[in-house]
Amino acid sequence: MGQIVLLDQNMINMIAAGEVIERPASVVKELMENSIDAGATRIAVSIEDGGRRLISVSDNGRGMDAEDLGRALEPHTTSKIKTNSDLRAISTLGFRGEALASIASIAQVRAVSRPKDSTEANCIEIDCGDKRDVTPCSADYGTTIQIRDLFYKLPARRKFLRTANTEMTHIVEQFIRIALGSHFAVNHKNEALETEPFSNEHGLDMTLTHNGRELYRLVGRQTLHERIAKLFPIFSADMSEDFIETESSEKGLHIHALLGKPSVSRTNSKFQYVFLNGRYIRDKFISHAIKEAYRGILEPDRFPVAFLFLRMPYQDYDVNVHPTKIEVRFYNANLIHSQILGCLRERLLGTDLQTRAKLPPTTPALASKGATAAGHRSSEIADAMAEFFKKHKPVQTQQQFAPAQRKHRDATSFPAGHGTERHAHCAVPQIGAAEAKFLQIHNSFIVEQTDDGFVIIDQHALHERILYENLSRRISAGSLESQKLLIPESFELTEAQADVLNTNAELIEKLGIELVPFGPKTMAIQAFPPLLAGAAPVDFVQDLTDLLSDKGPGLDTKGLLDEVLNMAACKAAIKAGQKLSDSEIEQLLVDRQRTELTSRCPHGRPTTIRFSMSDLEKQFKRT
Ligand code: ADP
Ligand code: MG
Numbered sequence: 001m002g003q004i005v006l007l008d009q010n011m012i013n014m015i016a017a018g019e020v021i022e023r024p025a026s027v028v029k030e031l032m033e034n035s036i037d038a039g040a041t042r043i044a045v046s047i048e049d050g051g052r053r054l055i056s057v058s059d060n061g062r063g064m065d066a067e068d069l070g071r072a073l074e075p076h077t078t079s080k081i082k083t084n085s086d087l088r089a090i091s092t093l094g095f096r097g098e099a100l101a102s103i104a105s106i107a108q109v110r111a112v113s114r115p116k117d118s119t120e121a122n123c124i125e126i127d128c129g130d131k132r133d134v135t136p137c138s139a140d141y142g143t144t145i146q147i148r149d150l151f152y153k154l155p156a157r158r159k160f161l162r163t164a165n166t167e168m169t170h171i172v173e174q175f176i177r178i179a180l181g182s183h184f185a186v187n188h189k190n191e192a193l194e195t196e197p198f199s200n201e202h203g204l205d206m207t208l209t210h211n212g213r214e215l216y217r218l219v220g221r222q223t224l225h226e227r228i229a230k231l232f233p234i235f236s237a238d239m240s241e242d243f244i245e246t247e248s249s250e251k252g253l254h255i256h257a258l259l260g261k262p263s264v265s266r267t268n269s270k271f272q273y274v275f276l277n278g279r280y281i282r283d284k285f286i287s288h289a290i291k292e293a294y295r296g297i298l299e300p301d302r303f304p305v306a307f308l309f310l311r312m313p314y315q316d317y318d319v320n321v322h323p324t325k326i327e328v329r330f331y332n333a334n335l336i337h338s339q340i341l342g343c344l345r346e347r348l349l350g351t352d353l354q355t356r357a358k359l360p361p362t363t364p365a366l367a368s369k370g371a372t373a374a375g376h377r378s379s380e381i382a383d384a385m386a387e388f389f390k391k392h393k394p395v396q397t398q399q400q401f402a403p404a405q406r407k408h409r410d411a412t413s414f415p416a417g418h419g420t421e422r423h424a425h426c427a428v429p430q431i432g433a434a435e436a437k438f439l440q441i442h443n444s445f446i447v448e449q450t451d452d453g454f455v456i457i458d459q460h461a462l463h464e465r466i467l468y469e470n471l472s473r474r475i476s477a478g479s480l481e482s483q484k485l486l487i488p489e490s491f492e493l494t495e496a497q498a499d500v501l502n503t504n505a506e507l508i509e510k511l512g513i514e515l516v517p518f519g520p521k522t523m524a525i526q527a528f529p530p531l532l533a534g535a536a537p538v539d540f541v542q543d544l545t546d547l548l549s550d551k552g553p554g555l556d557t558k559g560l561l562d563e564v565l566n567m568a569a570c571k572a573a574i575k576a577g578q579k580l581s582d583s584e585i586e587q588l589l590v591d592r593q594r595t596e597l598t599s600r601c602p603h604g605r606p607t608t609i610r611f612s613m614s615d616l617e618k619q620f621k622r623t
Helices: 009-020 024-037 066-072 099-104 155-159 164-181 224-231 284-293 333-349 364-369 374-391 459-477 495-503 505-510 537-554 557-572 582-594 613-619
Strands: 042-048 054-059 108-114 121-127 135-137 142-148 205-210 213-218 243-250 253-260 272-276 279-281 306-311 438-441 445-450 453-458 483-492 514-519 522-528 608-612
Touching (some): 009 099, 024 142, 164 205, 253 333, 272 284, 284 306, 438 582, 453 613, 483 537, 505 557
Parallel strands (some): 272 306
Antiparallel strands (some): 205 213, 445 453, 453 608
16 A cells, blocks of 8 residues: 555656657757747758757747746646647647646756847856746857756666767657758648648758768748758759649648659658648658559559649548647548648649650760761660660560460550561661651660650550559449450369359459369359450469459459459550550550550559650750
8 A cells, every 4th residue: 555656746757758758860950840829930950969068049039038938848737728729729849738747857058048139148057957047148149958867767768879970860760850841830820721832942041060070951932832842862863854833722631742663663652751831740641642543643652742732621630649649639530631632642643754865964975976876866765765674674575475365455455466567586676667666676665766866665564554544444434345255265263262253253254264163173264355365265264263363352342453464454455575666656555545544554563664855966966
């Protein structure tokens, strides 16, 4: 008995600090947020030894008088909310009144502040919760908070700190988030949120210094594009090369998005930045919407780069759900999801995302000799092509010829390789008909002249995309047209496989495939869709059975249908290594015009790489 005691305040603060302050970067975040909430237009962050020795944040915000300064470091003290109703519409970055007290319980803190309208500055020092009196001092207006020796009385926590470089990486990340989030008016009045357009020139002057070396200097009068280019040197300084931009405002949600083109996609989602009213947030609905928006535009294992700036009324979401305020709860998450998805998807689908070729830089030697000799030119082109083929391997490299007998023909299904047209090793590229401006190379790619240069098309990927779109359109309108086979094709199957086919009978019928039992363990294909003529019926049905048994149980109807159509398009499409006649190439190019979104195959790989005349002219030093 008598085991339960009331913790003293410093213990309570230390426990709170455990939630909020994970590492030096968390301190930087909290202090910078306070500066922004104080209306600062200039913030200087100075770090020593990855934040272990010193974190100093200095601003020109509204400052605090002696009384407020004494209070600011107490637990549960804040100037940002007062009543219950304030909690339902939080317009500031902070509101919990915990950060300064938590930090002061685990480090040595010195805070100096002078309000804008006062000539007096004051200072307070705290050493791990041990607070001294507020004393007058001299200082410019604004606030400077210095944190020394973070966690020095908590060896267990200090031990978890990584090298200065690693801690600096985390600090830089926080700095970047604040630099981008604050670029848009954080202190917008709630009423204005829906109507006021984004100001593109509303940034803070910000610097970040480590051990006396300046890492970032951002000036306030910078456009968003300039700021992103400065923060992320990996992107081209000309943002339009790597990004497309879109904006929409509907039902109280304003979206401004910079969407990375597929060429700048990444292997993780680190380069997805979502800001809600200036606050960096992580949200699974929004991440999902971004992913969905790029469906079919990026390979499934790639992540798009995206900067999303959202504005909506503060009362439409709750920030009071996570100690570090990185998560919010939307009252209408479905609406947010569908609006973001709609806005992004529409922009992405409406954009020509053809991959632009990156030609290797020209060698100075070649330039000095004057690149006039035709030999040089062709060797340069050959180099460029070689480079291109190295980077963009054909989707499928095996030589595959379709079954000998072809029974059907459809606008988008080629008789793949007639017996008479087989040239397994066609050394001389086939030149198109007199007026046609294309040729097939390596039986896998089509080079087509365009108005401003030429494109290289991956024949399999493009045809796959065309088939996929065609299949989806027809399936959503009903079912695929079916055609009786002259001779039914039979195949053997296990009981489990027969079960799978039975369970999915409706889907199979929709695909225009007619199956009839043909013996105890045998099934016969009686009819098959002409649209899939590029695939061998038995082969197709067997793969379909495998797919249905592997993925069927885990997917909803829509997801499963999509998988099936993907597979169907892939199997029925022209293969890499397949020789095409002029008329077949022409048909492919005509079908491309009729189909939307042909710059990527259904798996998101590029179908077409574009070389512009200006690229070529630059390479040949003509400009
Ligand atoms: P919160 O930000 O949640 O209110 P903090 O512990 O971070 O809580 O800060 C407590 C209070 O101290 C703030 O509400 C604010 O009034 C004041 N304050 C903190 N930092 C600054 C600053 N840089 N400039 C002016 N006032 C500040
Ligand atoms: Mg705060």
